[in-house]
Amino acid sequence: MKKTRYLLMPLLLTGLLASGAAAPSAAPARPAEGRPAAAREVAARPAADDLSARLSAIPGMRVVKENPAPAGYRALELRYRQPVDHRHPDRGTFEQRLFLLHRATDRPMVLNTNGYDLDYQDPALRAEPTEILDSNQISVEHRYFGTSTPHPTDWTKLDIWQAATDHHRIVRALKTIYRAAWISTGGSKSGMATVYHRRFYPHDVAGSVVYSAPDITDARDGAAEDRFLERVGSPACRRALTAVQRQLLGARRTETAGRIARSAAAHGDTLHIVGSADRLLEFTTLMLPERFWMGQGEAGCRRIPGRSATGAALYAWFDGVMGLQGYTDLYVSLVTASFYQLGTQLGMTERAAPQLAGMLRYPGIQRIRTLVPRHIPMRFQPRAMPDIDRWVRHHGSELTFVYGENDPVRSQPFRTGPGSRDAHVYLAPHTGHHVRFDKLSPGDRARATAALRRWAAVDTPPA
Known part of the structure; x- marks a missing residue:
C-alpha cells in the first residue's frame, strides 16, 4: 500500500507522501524538560492496562492493538466511532482508524491529519512537529479511505466540513487525557485537511504547521501553474522535458501505450476507469512536468532521456517519474475518495500544452472525471475553497505554511492577509514537494521552530 500512495500522487494535489512526516528517529526521544528522571519514566511508560x-x-473509543514504537513511546492502534453525517448522527456510524504515539499525558499532542488511509504509514512514524516538541501524536485516517469507509457509501457525506468535524470530535475526546497544548500538522492533501479543520474549529488546537498544501480558489484557471512551469528550473531542463513529451505522444506513442497495456495485464490489472492505455499515456504525459518538479527536481534533469534512448529506457524513466501502475483500476479504486474530493470541492486545474499541439486526441482528458467511475455522481462546489482562502487571510492565526521552491503546488499557495495573526509562509530553497523545517534557511528554520514551540508552550532549549 505504501507503493500505492506514492504512485498516485501526481494528481496534485493528491500530493506525495505527507510531506511533514519523517521516518521514526532511531535515537531515544529527548526527555521532557523540567521533570525528574523517575517521573519522566513513569509518565512515558505507564502500565499498559492504565x-x-x-x-x-x-x-466510542476502542483499543485494537499495540505496535512497535520509538524509544520512549508507546504505539497503539485505535478505532473511534463517528457519525456518517454529523448533522444527523442518528443516520449511521463508522469506525475511524487512529494511530496513537503516547509519550506522556503532560506533553503536547500533535494531531497528524492524514488526507488518505493509514495503510501506508508506519504506526511508529513521527511527524516533524512531533520530533521537535517531543510530543504525543494522533494520526487520523481520513473518512472514506482505508478501513474508515462507511457502508453503504453515501458519497455526499464526504466533504471538508464532515471531515473537519471528525477531527474536532477526536480532539475533544482525547483532550480528556491529553490536556497540554495541541498542534495540528499535515503535508499536501493532508495539510489541506489541517487548514480545513482550523477553518471550522479554529480553537481546537494552539497552532498548525502545514507543508506543501495548495489553495485552489478557481479550479477553472490553471494559468498560475502554467506560468510556474514555464519558469522553474533551467531552460535546458524544460526543453528536455518537452522533448520527452513530444516523443511519448509522437514517434513513441504506439510503442509506449503497448508497454503500458502489457504491464497492466502482467499485474492482472485493467484500465476500464481511465479508458485505455492510450488515454492513460496522454493523461500522464500532460502531467509529466508537474510531477517531475514535485519529486525529481533539479537533480533529475541530467537523467531525462534524450532522443537516442531506447524505447525500454524511455519507458522505464517515464514509469519511474509517473508511477504508471497507479492508474490501473485496482489502484485507482483504492483512492476514489481522493479524486471525488478533487472533483467536488478541492479542485484540480488543467495544464495548457501548446508544445503538444496536434498531438492530443482526447479533449477533457485532464478533468478529474477521468479517474472517477461514472456511476459516482459529482457536482463541483465552487464556493468551498474561496471560503477557506478568506478565512486564512482574514481570520487565520497561529499558522505556519512551508513550501518547496521548485514545487508547482506553490504556484497557488495559501497566503496571509490583513486579518492573519501570527501566521507565516516560508519557502525552502532548491526543494520540491517533500519539504521540512530542516530544508529552510537557518533563519527561517529558527523562526518556524520558535513559533511552533511557543504555540505548544514548550520552552526553547538553550543554544
Whole structure:
C-alpha cells in the first residue's frame, strides 16, 4: 500500500507522501524538560492496562492493538466511532482508524491529519512537529479511505466540513487525557485537511504547521501553474522535458501505450476507469512536468532521456517519474475518495500544452472525471475553497505554511492577509514537494521552530 500512495500522487494535489512526516528517529526521544528522571519514566511508560483503560473509557473509543514504537513511546492502534453525517448522527456510524504515539499525558499532542488511509504509514512514524516538541501524536485516517469507509457509501457525506468535524470530535475526546497544548500538522492533501479543520474549529488546537498544501480558489484557471512551469528550473531542463513529451505522444506513442497495456495485464490489472492505455499515456504525459518538479527536481534533469534512448529506457524513466501502475483500476479504486474530493470541492486545474499541439486526441482528458467511475455522481462546489482562502487571510492565526521552491503546488499557495495573526509562509530553497523545517534557511528554520514551540508552550532549549 505504501507503493500505492506514492504512485498516485501526481494528481496534485493528491500530493506525495505527507510531506511533514519523517521516518521514526532511531535515537531515544529527548526527555521532557523540567521533570525528574523517575517521573519522566513513569509518565512515558505507564502500565499498559492504565493507558488502555483510560482510552477505552472514552465513549466510542476502542483499543485494537499495540505496535512497535520509538524509544520512549508507546504505539497503539485505535478505532473511534463517528457519525456518517454529523448533522444527523442518528443516520449511521463508522469506525475511524487512529494511530496513537503516547509519550506522556503532560506533553503536547500533535494531531497528524492524514488526507488518505493509514495503510501506508508506519504506526511508529513521527511527524516533524512531533520530533521537535517531543510530543504525543494522533494520526487520523481520513473518512472514506482505508478501513474508515462507511457502508453503504453515501458519497455526499464526504466533504471538508464532515471531515473537519471528525477531527474536532477526536480532539475533544482525547483532550480528556491529553490536556497540554495541541498542534495540528499535515503535508499536501493532508495539510489541506489541517487548514480545513482550523477553518471550522479554529480553537481546537494552539497552532498548525502545514507543508506543501495548495489553495485552489478557481479550479477553472490553471494559468498560475502554467506560468510556474514555464519558469522553474533551467531552460535546458524544460526543453528536455518537452522533448520527452513530444516523443511519448509522437514517434513513441504506439510503442509506449503497448508497454503500458502489457504491464497492466502482467499485474492482472485493467484500465476500464481511465479508458485505455492510450488515454492513460496522454493523461500522464500532460502531467509529466508537474510531477517531475514535485519529486525529481533539479537533480533529475541530467537523467531525462534524450532522443537516442531506447524505447525500454524511455519507458522505464517515464514509469519511474509517473508511477504508471497507479492508474490501473485496482489502484485507482483504492483512492476514489481522493479524486471525488478533487472533483467536488478541492479542485484540480488543467495544464495548457501548446508544445503538444496536434498531438492530443482526447479533449477533457485532464478533468478529474477521468479517474472517477461514472456511476459516482459529482457536482463541483465552487464556493468551498474561496471560503477557506478568506478565512486564512482574514481570520487565520497561529499558522505556519512551508513550501518547496521548485514545487508547482506553490504556484497557488495559501497566503496571509490583513486579518492573519501570527501566521507565516516560508519557502525552502532548491526543494520540491517533500519539504521540512530542516530544508529552510537557518533563519527561517529558527523562526518556524520558535513559533511552533511557543504555540505548544514548550520552552526553547538553550543554544
